[in-house]
Amino acid sequence: MNVETCFTPQGYPLFHKPNAIVVVIDILRATSAITTAFYNGVAKMIPVANLDDAKKYKEQGFMVAAERNGEIVEGYDLGNSPFGYMNSKVKNQTIVITTTNGTQAIEAAKIADQVIIGSFLNMDVITKHLKNENKDIIFLCAGWKNKFNLEDTLFAGALAESLVLKYGSDTVCDSTLAAIELYKNAKHNLYEFLGRSSHRNRLAKLDLERDIKYCLTPNQCPVIPTLKENFLIKL
Ligand code: 3SL
Numbered sequence: 523m524n525v526e527t528c529f530t531p532q533g534y535p536l537f538h539k540p541n542a543i544v545v546v547i548d549i550l551r552a553t554s555a556i557t558t559a560f561y562n563g564v565a566k567m568i569p570v571a572n573l574d575d576a577k578k579y580k581e582q583g584f585m586v587a588a589e590r591n592g593e594i595v596e597g598y599d600l601g602n603s604p605f606g607y608m609n610s611k612v613k614n615q616t617i618v619i620t621t622t623n624g625t626q627a628i629e630a631a632k633i634a635d636q637v638i639i640g641s642f643l644n645m646d647v648i649t650k651h652l653k654n655e656n657k658d659i660i661f662l663c664a665g666w667k668n669k670f671n672l673e674d675t676l677f678a679g680a681l682a683e684s685l686v687l688k689y690g691s692d693t694v695c696d697s698t699l700a701a702i703e704l705y706k707n708a709k710h711n712l713y714e715f716l717g718r719s720s721h722r723n724r725l726a727k728l729d730l731e732r733d734i735k736y737c738l739t740p741n742q743c744p745v746i747p748t749l750k751e752n753f754l755i756k757l
Pocket residue numbers: 548550551552553589591592593602621622623624625664725
């Protein structure tokens with residue numbers, strides 16, 4: 523098992539290996555919101571990278587979640603808060619989703635054999651799945667507008683640490699080693715560690731501290747969303 527970490531969607535082509543499992547990571551908040559959605563009974567999600575495609579789905583009558591720069595895009599049904607999915611209205615629905623970075627990362631990974639959605643909320647089930655599959659792994663961090671971010675890297679480090687500690691690994695690339703070291707420094711208080719990070723502050727200004735705390739709490743939603751063709755479904 524070879525464990526690599528790619529810090530931005532744009533970098534993904536450098537890492538792509540057809541048979542590897544790609545774990546898409548956007549802790550604040552897209553992959554946390556998607557994980558929460560499936561845990562609360564959403565049947566299917568259709569991730570789209572741009573607002574034009576989201577608009578077409580909206581015109582066809584789909585329920586659409588649209589977020590840009592942390593805020594719900596006017597005219598859409600949901601934004602990107604996990605709490606928006608803790609509602610019986612979403613049960614058994616197919617929901618289209620577009621977000622600033624998370625859905626760009628999913629789009630970049632679409633060419634892989636297996637794409638799964640990772641967050642602290644489903645950390646242990648993801649770790650077990652990766653172990654059982656025993657394939658090469660690429661952690662694909664959504665980052666922020668194709669730049670590095672701290673929270674996605676911390677989660678890549680958390681997963682890598684638990685895989686390597688529990689099960690060993692053949693190769694770990696330098697970016698994964700860096701992610702593990704960061705996580706070791708942060709794990710005692712992730713929220714505090716992220717205190718000066720850009721996206722935590724961006725969301726705090728939007729009064730979304732509650733979302734941040736929730737997204738950093740492990741194992742609240744033991745489900746694995748996975749991409750099948752253009753849909754996300756529960757594995
Ligand atoms: O970048 C994204 O895709 C979003 O997760 C950003 S936000 O947390 O909704 O602001």
